[in-house]
Amino acid sequence: MTQFFQTELRLRSLPAGYHLITDEIENAIPEIRAIQTGYLQVFIKHTSAALTINENADPTVRKDFRTFVDELIPENYPKFIHTYEGPDDMPAHIKASFFDSQLQIPITNGVLNMGIWQGIYLCEFRTHASSRQLVLTAFGELSS
Amino acid sequence: MTQFFQTELRLRSLPAGYHLITDEIENAIPEIRAIQTGYLQVFIKHTSAALTINENADPTVRKDFRTFVDELIPENYPKFIHTYEGPDDMPAHIKASFFDSQLQIPITNGVLNMGIWQGIYLCEFRTHASSRQLVLTAFGELSS
C-alpha cells in the first residue's frame, strides 16, 4: 500500500549563508517513519534562496561555500541590469539556479537514506530575507 | 487512487537565452488538474540546453542570466578540445550541467505548487538550436 504525505514548512528567517536544516525537515514530516520504500521531496518556493545536500559536520565548509560563491557571482558585476531590488538580488537569482530548487531523497526503512556526512542546506542568498517556505512531499510504500 | 500521466512536448525552436515555458508545460499536460497530491516531472532530452526554475516577472533577470553565464563559461576558453561542433558547443554542455536536466514540482489541489514569482525556464545554450523535446510525467493521488 502506497501513500502520499504533504505539508508546508515555514523556516525562521535566516541570515545570508548556508544553514543545515535536516532536523527541521525531518521533524516537520514525521510520517516518513511509516514509509518502508519511497522518497521525500523538498521544494523551495523562492528564487533567491535554494537547497542543496552537502557536508553536515564542519561549519567551515559552509563558510567556505559563502566566501567562494560570493566571489564567483559578485554583487558588483557591472553588467547586471536587474538591480532595483538591491545589489544582492540578481546574484541571488543566479546562485539559486546553480544550486537546487528541489531535492529528492530516498527513504529506506523509515529513514532518509543519505550518507552519514550528508545534510540538507538552506542556501540563503539575500542579505535581508524574510522567512522561506518549503513544500515537503513524501511518498512510498508503507511498512506492513 | 493514484495515477501516472506521461506525454512528450516538442517546443518551438528558441534563440539562445532563457525562456519562460510554464504555460506551454501546463497546457501540454492538463491532467495535473485531476491530481490532489503529487508532482510533475519535467525532463529535457538534450545535453546543450537545460531547465531551471527562476524569476517569472522581469525579463531583465533572464537577460542578466545570459550576460553573466556567457562570460563565466566563455566560448573562447582556450583549453577546450571538443570544438568541432562549433565554439558554442562545449560551453553549452557545461552550462547544461550547472543548470538542470530535470525538475520535480509538487502538485497540490490540481495546480503546480510553486511560489508566485517562480516560473520554468528553458535555457537554450546553442546559437542555432533545433527544437527541444521534453518528457512530462505527472503522478499523484486523484481528487475524489
Add this chain to the structure above:
Amino acid sequence: MTQFFQTELRLRSLPAGYHLITDEIENAIPEIRAIQTGYLQVFIKHTSAALTINENADPTVRKDFRTFVDELIPENYPKFIHTYEGPDDMPAHIKASFFDSQLQIPITNGVLNMGIWQGIYLCEFRTHASSRQLVLTAFGELSS
C-alpha cells in the same frame, strides 16, 4: 498496478574525472524493464562526488569538463579555511553542489527515456577517492 524497486550499488573506485555509468546503473536495477510508465531515481551518498546527465559519445567532452571546472573552482583558492582533508576537498564539496546529488529519469515502456546523446556521469572530484555508493529507486506502473 504500481511497484517500487530499490537497491544500492557500490561503484568501483574511479580516478578524479567524469565517468559514464549508464550501463552499470541499468544492469544493477534490471526491474526497470517491467515498468511501463515511471522513473528511476539515482542518489549518491557522498558530498565530494556528484551525478549529472551529459554527452555520452565523445570522451573529449568529459576531459573538457575536468579542465574547465578545475580551473573555475581551483584547489589553490587562497581563502578556503576547510583544508585539513587536503587541497582537493573543499573544491570537491563546491563542485558537488554545482552538479547533482540525485537524478530522476523518466521510464517509458521499460527503458530510460533519455535522449540518444545522454548518459549518466559519475563526477569524481577527489584525487584519491574510495568507491562510491548509490541508491537506485525505480517506481512505476507495471506493464500488463
